[in-house]
Amino acid sequence: MCTAQDPLRSDAARRLRAGAGSKAIAATGRSRTGPAACTGAVPDAPRRRAPHVVHACHRSHTSGLPRLPPGLLGRAVRGGWFSNPYAGFSEDDLLVSLRRTRLRDRPGNRLLYSNFGGGLLGHVLARAAGGTGSDYPALLAERVTGPLGLTDTDCDPNRPQATGHWHDRPRPALLMPGLTAAGAVRSSARDLLRVLTALLGPETAPGPALRTALTEVQRPRLSVPRTGSRLCLIWNLRLRPGDALLHHSGGTRGFTAFAGFLPGSGTGLVALTNTAPTPLAPFVQSAYGALRELGVTPSATVWTARV
Numbered sequence: 513m514c515t516a517q518d519p520l521r522s523d524a525a526r527r528l529r530a531g532a533g534s535k536a537i538a539a540t541g542r543s544r545t546g547p548a549a550c551t552g553a554v555p556d557a558p559r560r561r562a563p564h565v566v567h568a569c570h571r572s573h574t575s576g577l578p579r580l581p582p583g584l585l586g587r588a589v590r591g592g593w594f595s596n597p598y599a600g601f602s603e604d605d606l607l608v609s610l611r612r613t614r615l616r617d618r619p620g621n622r623l624l625y626s627n628f629g630g631g632l633l634g635h636v637l638a639r640a641a642g643g644t645g646s647d648y649p650a651l652l653a654e655r656v657t658g659p660l661g662l663t664d665t666d667c668d669p670n671r672p673q674a675t676g677h678w679h680d681r682p683r684p685a686l687l688m689p690g691l692t693a694a695g696a697v698r699s700s701a702r703d704l705l706r707v708l709t710a711l712l713g714p715e716t717a718p719g720p721a722l723r724t725a726l727t728e729v730q731r732p733r734l735s736v737p738r739t740g741s742r743l744c745l746i747w748n749l750r751l752r753p754g755d756a757l758l759h760h761s762g763g764t765r766g767f768t769a770f771a772g773f774l775p776g777s778g779t780g781l782v783a784l785t786n787t788a789p790t791p792l793a794p795f796v797q798s799a800y801g802a803l804r805e806l807g808v809t810p811s812a813t814v815w816t817a818r819v
Contacts, residue, residue: 528784528786540707540726573626574619575624579625582609584605598687599687601688603635603645627694628691631691634693635693646692649666652697655721657703659717660722665700667698670685671698674786675766676787677786678765683766683788686766707771708782711775729745730758757803767788768784768785768789769782774803783795783798
């Protein structure tokens with residue numbers, strides 16, 4: 513566990529498949545391309561639904577898409593459920609599944625977490641930039657990780673990285689060729705702290721587009737019913753007296769990640785472990801509690817948000 517106020521430990525540069533960091537970094541890239549630019553790049557989707565799906569994906573998990581693409585679960589059970597469930601699902605499979613998809617709700621109407629939506633949006637952004645879905649890693653490097661100096665962060669499963677564990681057993685490197693933007697980014701505590709530092713001071717980022725993106729990902733888009741939370745682009749926001757706490761967590765079969773920050777006190781925390789999430793998520797809960805404790809000192813800056 514590392515904080516933005518602590519010196520980095522010797523193992524802070526070790527790369528992990530960071531679920532929370534993957535989406536948080538990707539969200540910064542998404543905010544740099546508006547929904548209008550992406551609408552024409554939605555492949556094989558019914559024309560009347562495409563603009564609404566893209567806009568809702570861009571804003572939050574309100575696209576109405578199912579959690580996983582149709583056909584992925586069955587294929588994983590038959591071929592790689594206990595090893596690499598996403599490995600056999602390609603970019604072509606994503607496009608085929610999109611044609612078969614029935615929305616679970618009207619886009620923008622309800623919060624429904626969707627890795628399908630995240631993966632599809634990465635594909636659409638790459639196409640909107642003039643490439644194909646497989647160009648998403650290069651686009652992320654050009655527009656986000658390169659400018660921010662995130663040298664440990666990319667989508668390459670072949671670079672040296674920590675070994676994940678699930679039920680105390682080592683897992684192979686996770687492969688997600690068809691849903692890269694949903695969780696294929698590898699990173700380190702050092703790089704994720706750099707991301708949090710940039711989020712705490714967007715005005716210091718290189719270039720106006722990136723400065724705008726780092727600000728926009730923190731803007732609340734909707735209220736989450738019955739929780740008191742608000743949802744930004746990927747980041748969850750909880751208002752506190754005189755401050756706000758933004759956080760995101762995630763996990764795979766092998767890793768669990770938490771990243772969060774307090775804009776008012778200028779505090780950020782990253783917690784990574786090479787073990788899969790467990791019931792009740794004690795690792796994530798402990799990290800969240802630690803970040804709250806780091807922010808108990810009153811700040812002169814009052815941070816508020818309105819949906």
